[in-house]
Amino acid sequence: MKNLIKISDYLWELPVSYKKGMRVPARIIASEDLLKKMEEVVFAQTANVASLPSLVNYVVILPDAHSGYGAPIGTVFATDPKNDGVISPGAVGYDINCGMRLMTTNLTVSEVKPKITELINLLFNQIPPGVGREGFLQVTYHDLDKIMIDGAKWMVEHGIGWFEDLEKTEEKGRIYGANPDMVSQNAKERGKHQLATLGSGNHYLEIQKVAEIFDIDGAQKWGITAKDQVAIMLHSGSRGLGHQVATDYIRSFGKKMDKYKIRISDPQLACAPFTSSDGQNYYQAMAAAANFAFANRQAMTNRVRQVFEKVFAKKATELGMKLVYDVAHNIAKLESGIRNKELSNKKLLIHRKGATRSFPGQPVIIGGSMETGSYLLLGTEKARELTFGSTAHGSGRIMSRHQAKKIVSGRDLEKKMENEGILVKSVSYSGLAEEAGLAYKNITDVVKSVHQAGISTPIASFKPIGNIKG
Amino acid sequence: MLKYKLLEGVALADVAYEAYGETMEELFANVGEAVEQTMVDTVTVTPSQSSKCKVQNAKLEDLLLDFLNRLVFLKDSKQTLFSRFDIKIKKLDAEGYRLNASCWGEKIDPVKHKLRCDVKAVTRHLLEIKKIKNYYRATVVLDI
DSSP states (O other), rough: OOOOOETTTTEEEEOOGGSSOOOSEEEEEEHHHHHHSSSSHHHHHHHHHHTTTBBSOOEEEEEEEEEEEEEEEEEEEEEOGGOOEOOOOOGSSTTTTTTEEEEEEEHEHHHEGGGGGHHHHHHHHHHHHTTTOOOOOOOHHHHHHHHHTTTTTHHHHTSSSOHHHHOOOOOOOTTTOOOOOOOOOHHHHHTOOOOOOOOOTTOOEEEEEEEEOHHHHHHHHHTTOOOEEEEEEEEEOHHHHHHHHHHHHHHHHHHTTTTTOOOOGGGGGGGGGGGGHHHHHHHHHHHHHHHHHHHHHHHHHHHHHHHHHHTTTTTTTTTOEEEEEEESSEEEEEOOSSHHHHHSSSSSEEEEESSEEOOOOOOEBBBBOOTTOOOOOOOOEHHHSSSSSEEEOOOBBBBHHHHHHHHOOHHHHHHHHHHTTEEEESSSSHHHHHOOOGGGOOOOHEEEEEEEEHHHHEEEEEEEEEEEEO | OEEEEEEEEOOTTSSEEEEEEEHHHHHHHHHHHHOOOOHHHHGGGOOOOOEEEEEESSSSHHHHHHHHHHHHHHHHHHHHEEEEEEEEEEEETTTEEEEEEEEEEEEEOOTTTTBOOOEEEEEOOOOOEEEEEEEEEEEEEEEO
């Protein structure tokens, strides 16, 4: 703490003098309380990121940040591709395009509660969660290549979802420049059977109710009309395919640091100039994995609609099951219009690891722990000035999985949540305990920090009534 | 001798292990078991089928990474989990090390197996193999 310079109540600077090798400072968006809750390792890892070559201005750390490897979870930085700017697979993370999706319904809690057990059981069967599970959507390798190129668009074109869903998805569910040839056969083998599967860890599918509306007009615009309206939130990513792409390129980049004369403090931060063949190969593979993730969330959305149609004997259109938005929170993208006049026309490569894009007026979904609820916010112009158009992605872990399990048992937690009106179905009790609310920071504090810093504005909050997890 | 233990305070959202072995083969088998135990209670996995794993690398740490990555790969691509490993490691003169392993387990059955948390990847973070007096120690961090 003693090294940090206070810029305002919600903005701090970690100066280059913090650690030898730092080329730019870091800017931390957080209340003093959340800042104090960040582990010391977060600052050491931030300093390692700030030592990468060709960074623009500074590294951004968000209020939900916690230690990762290479970059902390909750990191944003920009490099300039025209000035030898690098791309780092480790600074995107293993779960490429892990992200959040939010869908409305026109149902109320009182209509859904009597059917919650049936809904949760069906969703649990239709969207298999947990270790190594196969999904119901089987595709050929030829299709898989197309999915990696076209993302969510492929799904919609094959009747899996609605065309309007694409308009409500970051990058319209398809990042250009994806090249399946840059994705290894191992990655394809890992992901081929996993479309429409949830995964495990902190991934979840949640039936929620609108708890509070902070901005009536803003909420209305995105289909959130009243308290107790039921919505569905989804947290998942690129499954084994994306994990393998990251594994492959972190490994191959590690051997190329001498070639590019780049010194890094942590092998997890291995990087290459974006315009080099290595940089381009990774970008094309990452885009392919990101598109797979968009397609995966699209396929799950379709399954959710089918389950609701079955349970309520009405069409999904009649049930108002419209997408609010889909955002990525582990990704590197070329974006312009960032920061200031000098840079606004420049395309910068923005790395977001555990961070959400926050462009003016764009919905931002911040998923909380399964006990405490989630938020919908809107992006702001100020985010472009301060944080390369980015904001927080979740509540941020504060306690290790092991510690959480020592404090709470999965069975007790299941009971406690049931008493609070949340039906949870999990593959494993230990996995459930690891995701207990007490293992996370208070999401309201995180949202307050991003709001006060001006990088996004809350429009509604949500509380779970049913949850499935791996 | 303890096979492995969880390391606290290393990766908040993930899992770090320190594993031990009197021989390099034992060390690799114990790290393999730690990876599998993260995903499943291996007592519930019958070692009825074997999958071969052959990898070669100049450095022992990289060899370990290749071996563990193979286990993660087989979990997703063949939906297989393992509970026993027969491992042979050979030092090659110029090209480093070669590992030949038979991994014993079975296809994932959510009813039979007590499943835990998916391992997404084996990271290079803090990856190390060290000789301590009369045994070897490995540190690995898994992304979950």
